[in-house]
Amino acid sequence: MTDYLVFRLYAPLASWGEAAVGESRPTATYPGRSAIIGLLGAALGVHRDDDEEQRRLSDSVGIAIKQRSPGSLLRDYHTVQVPASQSKVTYRTRRDELSAPRKVINTILSSRDYRCDGLWTVAIWLTPQAELTLEDLERALQTPYFPLYLGRKACPPAAPLAPRLEAFVQLRDALDASFPPLCGKDQEEERRALRLPENALYAWEGKADSLDGYDQGVESSEVWDVPLNRRRWQFGPRAEFRRIVRAREDG
Incomplete structure (x- = not known):
């Protein structure tokens, strides 16, 4: 048996950032390690520029995701006006930027992607070098220090995360843990209302057979997506394992 902290993520809009090039800001279908570490850090009250506490948090936990629904894709088209860079000219506020002469104003076109009505289950466990406890993380998610959001500040959770600490035989058992339905009276009504697909995606770190003891179909x-420096937006690599399976009736 292993102790896991399990919670869910649901919102009308979520954005799980991927590598961004140029004007496009894409989103993955499920949260990566950086997104979950950021959410836990906000709950604990860890500031982005606190490198030591960021490291302490990241080194303390392993993370796995069950994607019950990726949601649908929404692309938001943006136009932003910014003044051209000029020597000896400093813009200290947005008001200063917009007050610049029209001839030096440039328009930047960009697009930002979101996932609409996505639903995910997250399982957290402690690493051998952990400096935090699952009880600390559970309390933080119940009463977060900073507001929580799913990728961007415009994406607050639309349902309680309902975190709970429980022991499970396998990681998949933790990810298949049931929660009170978001809508309707039971899991079947929730599945119909949210149009949950028949298949679920599992993503985890560790070993190929860490999910349930089998490595077939992995x-x-x-x-x-391993955060190295939040201030500089630097990330390192990790191995991620994935499997798509038919959703369990109790999932």
């Missing part, structure tokens, strides 16, 4: 890849 794919893996190197993902760059």
Whole structure:
């Protein structure tokens, strides 16, 4: 038996950032390690520029995700006006930028992607070098220090995270833990209302068979979502394992 902290994430809008090039800001279908560490850090009250506490948190936990629904894709088109860079000219506020002569104003076009009505279960466990406890994290998620959001500040959770600490035989058992329905009277009504797919995606770190003792049907890849420096937005690689399976009736 292993102790896990399990909680869920649901919101009308979520954005799980991926590598961004140029004007496009894409989103993954489920949260990566950086997103979950950021959420836990906000709950604990860890500031982004506190490198030591960020390291302490990241080194303390392992993370796995069950994607019950990726939600639907929404692309938000942006136009932003900014003044061109000029020597000896400093813009200290947004008001100063917009007060610049029209001839030096440039328009930047960009797009930002979101996932609409996505639903995810997250399981956290402690690493051998952990300097935190699951009880600390559970309390933080119940009464977060900073407001929580799912990727961007415009994406607050729309349902309680309902964190709970429990022992499970396998990681998959933790990810399949049931929660009170978000809508309707039971899991079946919730599935119909949210249009949950028949298949669920599991993503985890560790070993190929860490999910349930089997490595059949498991794919893996190197993902760059290990936070190294929050201020500089630097990330390192890790191995991530994934499997798609038919959703359990109790999931």
